[in-house]
Amino acid sequence: DGGITQSPKYLFRKEGQNVTLSCEQNLNHDAMYWYRQDPGQGLRLIYYSQIVNDFQKGDIAEGYSVSREKKESFPLTVTSAQKNPTAFYLCASSTAAWGTGELFFGEGSRLTVL
Amino acid sequence: AQSVTQLGSHVSVSEGALVLLRCNYSSSVPPYLFWYVQYPNQGLQLLLKYTSAATLVKGINGFEAEFKKSETSFHLTKPSAHMSDAAEYFCAVTFNYGQNFVFGPGTRLSVLP
Numbered sequence: 001d002g003g004i005t006q007s008p009k010y011l012f013r014k015e016g017q018n019v020t021l022s023c024e025q026n027l028n029h030d031a032m033y034w035y036r037q038d039p040g041q042g043l044r045l046i047y048y049s050q051i052v053n054d055f056q057k058g059d060i061a062e063g064y065s066v067s068r069e070k071k072e073s074f075p076l077t078v079t080s081a082q083k084n085p086t087a088f089y090l091c092a093s094s095t096a097a098w099g100t101g102e103l104f105f106g107e108g109s110r111l112t113v114l
Numbered sequence: 115a116q117s118v119t120q121l122g123s124h125v126s127v128s129e130g131a132l133v134l135l136r137c138n139y140s141s142s143v144p145p146y147l148f149w150y151v152q153y154p155n156q157g158l159q160l161l162l163k164y165t166s167a168a169t170l171v172k173g174i175n176g177f178e179a180e181f182k183k184s185e186t187s188f189h190l191t192k193p194s195a196h197m198s199d200a201a202e203y204f205c206a207v208t209f210n211y212g213q214n215f216v217f218g219p220g221t222r223l224s225v226l227p
């Protein structure tokens with residue numbers, strides 16, 4: 001079945017450590033996105049990519065980094081510079097490069113900093 | 115700037131009662147509008163979308179929404195709530211010309227037996 005796979009589902013990290021969240025899609029979508037979700041705040045855009053080897057910062061990019069070396073993959077690294085990284089992270093993709101198609105979401109990764 | 119508001123962070127209804135979740139947006143250009151549902155610890159699933167065709171949009175699980183340009187609204191309704199409808203619902207908007215999605219803060223729906 002086509003879809004978006006995020007891993008790991010749950011991740012624990014000590015302060016000062018970088019962690020990388022995986023996102024893979026087999027929908028042949030051009031655009032991919034990373035969102036952060038905190039209780040009562042909806043979804044906030046971290047980074048997005050409209051095409052391979054190109055990506056743009058979203059509203060809350062500080063402390064995060066991404067790469068887009070392959071169309072199907074868009075990993076997110078949460079660096080030690082992110083001051084409050086505990087959150088639920090959602091990866092998404094869409095058919096239209098300019099945001100007019102609906103978003104398809106993965107199941108999410110919950111990161112907890114100890 | 116474009117924005118989305120959802121009136122009521124938490125809505126409770128009885129099983130079998132009407133569900134009404136409110137969404138208003140602000141935009142200077144015609145929008146595309148979406149409703150998503152999220153169950154605990156899961157991703158978001160598309161319920162329905164408005165893309166400038168019919169103003170009354172039918173979605174999955176018996177939900178529908180009506181686009182009202184004059185009120186800049188896109189409220190979600192379901193005639194009869196089911197226990198399985200308990201979840202968080204997000205309204206989202208996107209636009210032409212390369213704008214990305216803007217999500218509302220979400221409304222948590224509880225269904226009482």
